[in-house]
Amino acid sequence: DTTVKQNPRYKLARVGKPVNLICSQTMNHDTMYWYQKKPNQAPKLLLFYYDKILNREADTFEKFQSSRPNNSFCSLYIGSAGLEYSAMYLCASSPGTGYEQYFGPGTRLTVL
Amino acid sequence: AQSVTQPDARVTVSEGASLQLRCKYSSSVTPYLFWYVQYPRQGLQLLLKYYSGDPVVQGVNGFEAEFSKSNSSFHLRKASVHWSDSAVYFCAVSSPYGGSGNKLIFGTGTLLSVKP
Known part of the structure; x- marks a missing residue:
């Protein structure tokens, strides 16, 4: 099973307010990533956890903070x-840095 | 530093036709190579990967890619496309040496449109 889950799938936020996005994986991967994806652009790596x-x-x-309370x-x-x-935020995990990454379905964030 | 170039921002083909999407990379060592696909309103899905060995690698849904060290390329191919293949395709590279600083470098993507 190569499933990465993200919640919520859609998020509406007001300017100046905080936003918290969640990602989980059950593959026991030691590395997890967050990307920002805008239309017609390559995914932009924001940060990653190596263990x-x-x-x-x-x-x-x-601009971005992250936490990883456990491996998943x-x-x-x-x-x-x-x-x-405002963008799509993609979470991914991999069995080690440099190896293939498995992506979640993304969270579409709209800031008004 | 590594980089990836996908020279074709948009490719249009007819259903049933063959397909080649181009990817050129720049790297001081032979990198790990990947192709991903993004369907509308979805995340990225891994199509195939190359680490070493046979330069032709098979992926999902009839896709294959060929690694060429002499040309620094990793082109994606499919013998007969279907309308459902319409999506954005990303080529990516990473260093084979791992470590906490290693990461995927993505190209800017190629939008594939398949005409019925």
Whole structure:
């Protein structure tokens, strides 16, 4: 089973309000990723957990937070949503960095 | 640094025709290579992967890809497309050396439209 689940599938948020997205996987993968995907663009890596170690991309370092309370779950937290955060957010997991990643169905975030 | 180029932003083919989507990579070492597909309003699905060995790899739904070290390419092919293959296809690479800093580098994608 290569299932990655994401909740919610759709999220409507107000400008300035916080947003929390959830991801889970049952494959016992040690690495979990969060991407931002906008139309006609490549997925943009925001951050990833390698086991318990959080790695955040330099250009999104202050905009996104994450937690991984156990191997199966990972969250993405936006402290204050802006209009530019409207996008699809994709969670993925892999059996190790560099190997194939398995993606969830995504959460479509709309910020108004 | 690694990079991926998908030179065709959009490809249109007729149903039943053959397909090739192009992918060129830049890397100082032979990378791991992947093709993903994104259907409308869905996440990315892994089509196939290449780590080493036979340069022609088979994937799901009749897709295959061929790795060429001399051309730094990993083109995706299908012998006969179906209308349901209409989607965005992403090529991606990663380093074979692993480590906490390793990650997938994606191309910008190719939108495939299959005409009935």
